[in-house]
Amino acid sequence: MLKTFALGGIHPKENKLTAKIPCEYQPLPKEAVVMVSQHIGAPATVVVQKGDEVKTGQIVAKQGGFISSNIHSPVSGVVKKIEPVADAGGVKRNAITIEVTGDDWAEGIDRSENLIEEIKDDAKTIIQKISDAGIVGMGGATFPSHVKLMPPPGKTAKYLVINGVECEPYLTSDHRLMLEKGPEIVVGIEILMVALGVKQAFIGIENNKPDAIKAMKKLTSKKKGIKVIPLKVQYPQGGEKQLIKAILNKEVPSGALPIEVGAVVQNVGTAFAVYEAVQKNKPLIERVVTITGKHLSSPKNLWVRIGTPVSSLIEAAGGLPESTVKIISGGPMMGKAMSNLNAPVTKGTSGILVMAEPDTARKPASECIRCGKCVTVCPMGLQPYALMVYGIKQMYDKLEAGKVMDCIECGSCSYTCPANRELLDYIRLSKSRLGPFIRNRKS
Amino acid sequence: MMQFLKVSPSPHIHSGDSVKRNMYGVIIAMIPVFLMSLYTFGLGALVVMLTSVLACMFFEYLIVRFLLKQQPSLSDGSAIITGMLLAFNIPTNLPVWIILIGSLFAIGVAKLSYGGLGRNLFNPALAGRVFMLISFPVQMTSWPLPLVNRGLYIDATTGATPLAIIKEGLKNGQDYAELLEKVPSYFDMLFGFTAGSAGEMSAVAILLGLAYMLWRKIITWHIPLTIIMTIFMLTGLLKFAGAPAADPILYILSGGALLGAVFMATDYVTSPMTARGMIVYALGIGVLTVVIRIYGAYPEGISFAILIMNAFTPLINTYIKPPMFGKPVKVKAVTK
Ligand code: SF4
Ligand code: SF4
Numbered sequence: 025m026l027k028t029f030a031l032g033g034i035h036p037k038e039n040k041l042t043a044k045i046p047c048e049y050q051p052l053p054k055e056a057v058v059m060v061s062q063h064i065g066a067p068a069t070v071v072v073q074k075g076d077e078v079k080t081g082q083i084v085a086k087q088g089g090f091i092s093s094n095i096h097s098p099v100s101g102v103v104k105k106i107e108p109v110a111d112a113g114g115v116k117r118n119a120i121t122i123e124v125t126g127d128d129w130a131e132g133i134d135r136s137e138n139l140i141e142e143i144k145d146d147a148k149t150i151i152q153k154i155s156d157a158g159i160v161g162m163g164g165a166t167f168p169s170h171v172k173l174m175p176p177p178g179k180t181a182k183y184l185v186i187n188g189v190e191c192e193p194y195l196t197s198d199h200r201l202m203l204e205k206g207p208e209i210v211v212g213i214e215i216l217m218v219a220l221g222v223k224q225a226f227i228g229i230e231n232n233k234p235d236a237i238k239a240m241k242k243l244t245s246k247k248k249g250i251k252v253i254p255l256k257v258q259y260p261q262g263g264e265k266q267l268i269k270a271i272l273n274k275e276v277p278s279g280a281l282p283i284e285v286g287a288v289v290q291n292v293g294t295a296f297a298v299y300e301a302v303q304k305n306k307p308l309i310e311r312v313v314t315i316t317g318k319h320l321s322s323p324k325n326l327w328v329r330i331g332t333p334v335s336s337l338i339e340a341a342g343g344l345p346e347s348t349v350k351i352i353s354g355g356p357m358m359g360k361a362m363s364n365l366n367a368p369v370t371k372g373t374s375g376i377l378v379m380a381e382p383d384t385a386r387k388p389a390s391e392c393i394r395c396g397k398c399v400t401v402c403p404m405g406l407q408p409y410a411l412m413v414y415g416i417k418q419m420y421d422k423l424e425a426g427k428v429m430d431c432i433e434c435g436s437c438s439y440t441c442p443a444n445r446e447l448l449d450y451i452r453l454s455k456s457r458l459g460p461f462i463r464n465r466k467s
Numbered sequence: 468m469m470q471f472l473k474v475s476p477s478p479h480i481h482s483g484d485s486v487k488r489n490m491y492g493v494i495i496a497m498i499p500v501f502l503m504s505l506y507t508f509g510l511g512a513l514v515v516m517l518t519s520v521l522a523c524m525f526f527e528y529l530i531v532r533f534l535l536k537q538q539p540s541l542s543d544g545s546a547i548i549t550g551m552l553l554a555f556n557i558p559t560n561l562p563v564w565i566i567l568i569g570s571l572f573a574i575g576v577a578k579l580s581y582g583g584l585g586r587n588l589f590n591p592a593l594a595g596r597v598f599m600l601i602s603f604p605v606q607m608t609s610w611p612l613p614l615v616n617r618g619l620y621i622d623a624t625t626g627a628t629p630l631a632i633i634k635e636g637l638k639n640g641q642d643y644a645e646l647l648e649k650v651p652s653y654f655d656m657l658f659g660f661t662a663g664s665a666g667e668m669s670a671v672a673i674l675l676g677l678a679y680m681l682w683r684k685i686i687t688w689h690i691p692l693t694i695i696m697t698i699f700m701l702t703g704l705l706k707f708a709g710a711p712a713a714d715p716i717l718y719i720l721s722g723g724a725l726l727g728a729v730f731m732a733t734d735y736v737t738s739p740m741t742a743r744g745m746i747v748y749a750l751g752i753g754v755l756t757v758v759i760r761i762y763g764a765y766p767e768g769i770s771f772a773i774l775i776m777n778a779f780t781p782l783i784n785t786y787i788k789p790p791m792f793g794k795p796v797k798v799k800a801v802t803k
Contacts (some may be wrong), residue, residue, distance in 0.1 A: 031792055036480060113474070193480070265792065275793040350473045361474040377479075384479050390540075391585040393486055396740035400687075405791040407740065427791060435478030442484040443585075449476055 026231055028256035029266040032403040034436045036259055036357065038232055041316050042196045047204060047325040050313075050340055052127060056099045056331030057109055058084060058120045062370040063160040064167045065091030070120060076103045079130040081307050084120055087155070093168045093371075094158035095120075098309040098329035100128035112334070112353050112360060112367040119368075122331070134304040139207050143215055143302075150219040150302055157301030158308050158371075162293030163187060163198070163262065164354050166372035169294055173219045175283045182286035184216055184225040185271055186295055188240070189255065191230060191262040192355025195375040197312040198292050200325045202229070202236040205296050210243045212295035213250055215302050220288055225250045226271045227292070230257045259357060260434040264289045266403055278430050293374075308371060313337060317378030319345035328369050335365040337376055347380035356384070357435045387444045398437040398447055404430045408437035408447040415450040420461075423454050429462060431455060489735070490544030492685045496676035497551050497730065503669035504559070507660060509617025511559030518563050520550030522570035530579050545584045549573055552592035555726060556664050556770070557599065558610045560625065565606055569599040589777045590737045593770050600770075610662040613655075626662040629721045630760065630767050656720040667723035677729045686733045689745040694728035695719060697753025705761065724756065727769035737777040744780075744787040751776045 061067035068085035078084060078097040085095040101124040108116035129135060145153065155170035175181050190198040202209060213225050227244070229237045229252060237254050244250040253271050260266055265276045267289060274285040282289055290298075293311065300306040309330055316323040321342030328337065334353070338344050344365075352359040353373055362376075398408040406427055414422045428451060437447040504512040527546040531539040553573055557566065573595030581587040600607045609625040627635065629650040637643065651661040657670045680686045702715040718724060732738060732752055739748050752772045759768025 031790065034482070036482070269792075277793045278791065280793070349471065350475075350479060352477075352479055356477075356479040358477050359479065360477065361472070361479065363472055363474045379479065384473070386475055387481070387485075390486060390543075391583070393489075393585045393735050394740060395489065395735040396745075397484070399740050399789055400742070402789070403792065405789045407789065409740070430792070433477070439478045439480065440482050440484065442486050442489055444481065444485070448478065452476065 026254055026256040027270050028258045029261060029269040029403065031269075031405050032401045032436060033258040033260070033266075034401050034439060035257060036193050036439065038257070039193045039318070040196050040199070040232070041194065041318070041323045042314050042325050043199055043233070045196075045200075045324050047200050047312055047327050050326040050328045050332060050337065052099055052124050052329060053332045053336060054124055055104070055333075056097070056101070056122045056124055056329065057333070057368040058095060058098065058122065058331045059109075059111065059368065059370055060085045060095060060118045060120065062095065062166060062330070062372065063093040064165065065089060065093070065171075067118065068092060068095045070106055070118075072103050072106075072120065074103055074106055077101075078103060078122060079128050081130040081133050081309060083307070084122075087158075087168075091168055091171055093160050094156060094307070096158055096307040096309050097122060098331045099124045099126075101125040110364045110367060112362040112364060114363040133306050135306070139211070140303040141211055143211070143218055145215075145218075145302060147219045147221060150215055153302050153305075154219070154298055157297070157306070159294060159297045159301055160308070160371050161291055162297060162311060162371070162374070163291035164358070164372050164374050166370075169290065169298070172288055172290070173216070175220075175288075179283045180286065181220040181222050181283060181288045182224070183272060183288070184213065184220055184222050185267055185282075185287050185289045186213055186225060186227040186292055187262055187264075187267055187289055188227050188229040188233075188236065188292040189262040189267060190233070191257075191259045192357055192359070192375075193259075194316050194377050195314050195355045196316075196325060197314045197374050199233050199236055200314075201296055201312055202233070202292055203239055206239050206243045208299045209292055209295045210240075210247060210250065211303065212297070212299035214247070215298050216288075216290060216295060217249065222288075223249050227252045228255050228261070228267050228271050229253070230255050230261060232257045260403055260432065260436065263403065263432050263434060265432070278427060311369075311371065311373070313369060313373050314375035315341045315378075316375060317341075317345075317348075317380075318383065319347050319380050320378055321345075328373075330371060331368045333366050333368055334362065334373075334376055337369070338365065338378065341378075344378065345380065348378050349381050350379045350384045352377040352379065357439065358433065389444045389446055392443055392445060395442060397440050397442065398445075401436040401440045403434060403436060404432060406431060408451065409445070411454065412445060412447050412450040415454040420454075420458055423458055424462065428454050428458060486543050489685050490548060492680060492683050493548055493730070494544060494551065496679045496685070497548075497555070499672040499675045500555060500669060500726070500730075501551070503658070503672040504555070507613045507669070508559040508611055511611055512554075514563070515557060515559050515561060515566060516551065516554040518566045519554035519557075519570055520547055522567050523547070523550035523553065523574050526571050526574040527579070530575055531583070535579065535583075540584075543584065546574065549578065549591045549595075552590075552730060553595050555667065555730070556592065556596040556723065557607065558625075558664055560609070560611050561606055565599060565603050568602070569595040572598045585736055587736055588781070589774055590731055590734045593731055593774055593777075597770055597774060610664065612662050613660045628663045628767070629656065629661055629717065650717070653716060653720060656717075661721070663721070664723065667726045670720050670725050673725045673729050680729075680733075687742065687745070689742050690733045690738060690749045691728045693746050693749030694732060694753045694756075695725070697750055698724055698756055701754060701757045705757070718757070718760065721767075723767055724769050727756075727773055728752075731770075732773050732776075737780055739780050739783045739787065741784075741787060741789045743789070744783045747787060748776050748780065748783055751779065
């Protein structure tokens with residue numbers, strides 16, 4: 025029997041249209057827009073000025089606190105302006121706009137394809153290099169990776185869990201990366217193991233990617249301590265807590281981080297970026313983006329420099345179809361709808377999904393028929409129907425008792441509800457209202 | 468074109484499940500039961516079914532439209548389900564006017580006075596049935612004989628149900644073994660060739676409906692299986708202990724136990740939301756059914772048992788929560 029997590033879960037149609045399409049390189053944009061906040065935590069502090077010449081891989085903004093991340097120029101060119109630019113949601117945020125003149129790389133970056141397997145650095149140097157290279161969680165969460173590699177005092181990591189699940193429908197960037205950059209990922213995992221001082225690493229891959237499971241198994245067969253774990257397909261297995269439950273059969277307590285059970289979770293894309301940063305001295309300036317949708321003429325996987333406008337990716341996939349009603353940054357379950365296609369690709373852009381009406385239509389909600397299906401599918405064991413009612417009535421004590429803050433916003437409840445109730449919309453609203461109070465009370 | 472992009476929050480896809488899909492799924496699951504009742508009771512079954520379904524739809528429309536002044540949503544199929552269930556639960560020679568009163572009670576009082584679909588406390592069809600049973604005890608307890616009455620409606624020759632035969636006989640001091648000879652064979656009961664309410668009798672047809680609903684994921688196994696197992700085991704236990712009239716197989720095949728367990732107790736609105744809650748609820752129904760049957764005044768008890776547990780459903784929902792992921796961390800006392 026294949027492993028999976030125990031509680032709740034759904035199985036939406038996978039629609040992995042681009043699973044068999046190798047990654048291509050997206051040409052450099054004319055203008056790269058580099059957001060100074062592409063990660064969770066404090067925005068980075070800009071260290072270049074208007075008119076400066078920058079090289080590819082040169083640092084342009086320094087991490088603005090412990091939980092923050094460095095940002096590097098993805099191209100070579102001239103800094104045209106440093107001012108707010110509309111992001112994917114149309115909100116203006118500070119950004120560095122670079123007029124692209126070419127692709128002239130900064131000193132000391134190894135751009136060759138040679139695989140360097142020998143790890144020379146010690147844990148401290150590795151973590152410093154990862155922090156310098158501006159690496160964040162590549163699965164979409166964009167949490168600065170160096171922070172996760174430094175467990176808080178009193179806690180020690182025992183296991184490294186590598187997330188190759190890619191449970192969101194449509195997205196295939198991690199899948200392709202495992203097929204095309206497998207050896208680099210494995211070295212990246214070994215580096216992460218050194219950084220954490222752990223002896224065991226598990227790579228979780230869902231069973232709908234048999235080729236990736238086979239490839240990774242072959243690559244790790246001679247590696248001590250690294251094990252590939254094939255998993256039964258079930259959403260949201262890519263959630264940290266669900267993945268740890270599936271692989272290690274441990275439950276991260278409510279309100280705690282995975283380190284509580286001795287686990288650190290990193291995405292396969294992050295492992296690859298770690299390899300490049302530590303072995304090749306290459307900062308995080310490009311990533312694989314799946315550009316997909318049933319109506320696109322040529323959906324594909326692209327290596328894209330950060331700062332490239334999303335509209336150019338859609339052009340590369342054959343242009344925007346007439347029928348488009350929604351464009352999503354990320355997957356259909358947890359991604360964010362975009363209102364501005366000129367917004368740039370950021371470190372966390374795992375995919376761009378172009379959707380037409382029948383696939384994404386929201387039908388009018390009706391009275392709850394009390395079928396309990398939302399309760400059955402919730403992977404956190406919550407009661408979404410009740411949380412929604414408490415949210416509408418603003419019953420905050422009941423919301424807290426109902427563990428609304430445990431909700432991982434996976435969307436399984438709204439996806440399932442036969443009455444089309446906007447369960448997650450209300451839960452999210454309650455979380456944003458209640459969250460600050462609970463956090464303040466703690467400190 | 469760009470300004471027409473939708474920006475609603477995630478999730479951006481939906482399972483496609485709908486209230487209608489579930490309701491019509493239940494209706495489809497009940498069709499075999501209806502066909503068996505037509506075969507067994509003929510004309511009467513047809514008249515009762517048509518009257519009941521049409522009356523329920525009519526009353527729902529009328530009350531929602533003119534009393535509550537809202538848009539009636541007959542298309543969700545819930546009024547049809549109530550009508551069909553009501554028809555399954557009454558004798559096939561029941562006069563039209565009694566059915567009309569029963570339908571009015573089911574829809575008007577048990578369903579709409581609570582606020583309509585999703586808010587009612589009691590299963591409307593069962594509430595209607597029990598209301599009729601109390602108001603018209605004679606008409607509600609004279610059942611046409613199977614197979615011989617196909618062309619007749621009101622004038623059908625009647626007989627007692629297996630459970631009633633036993634209950635009455637025991638009361639009159641007859642011997643249990645002798646009484647058993649009088650009740651139909653297990654085989655006849657399996658297919659529903661016995662006297663009884665229209666839809667209660669055919670175990671095969673009801674189980675077919677159950678299989679269909681499980682396959683379409685309309686309901687889960689928790690409620691029906693727990694009820695059936697509880698009745699079976701408890702009756703077995705009582706039989707072992709020497710209680711009169713306790714026969715596990717007879718108890719499951721007769722007296723509407725299966726119809727209740729599969730179609731009535733599983734009603735979304737009036738049953739608990741979590742798997743654990745469903746099991747507690749179903750255990751309650753099973754135990755109450757057996758207790759009422761053996762010690763109560765009525766020969767069959769599942770209708771009452773379900774209604775009683777319906778009343779406990781809000782309590783069960785409040786106190787029986789799903790198993791939460793990750794128990795909260797214990798905060799260690801800081802000692803200085
Ligand atoms: S979005 Fe939250 S409440 Fe809904 S299923 Fe996921 S974790 Fe549960
Ligand atoms: S899935 Fe929808 S209709 Fe069913 S109980 Fe939850 S909120 Fe109510």
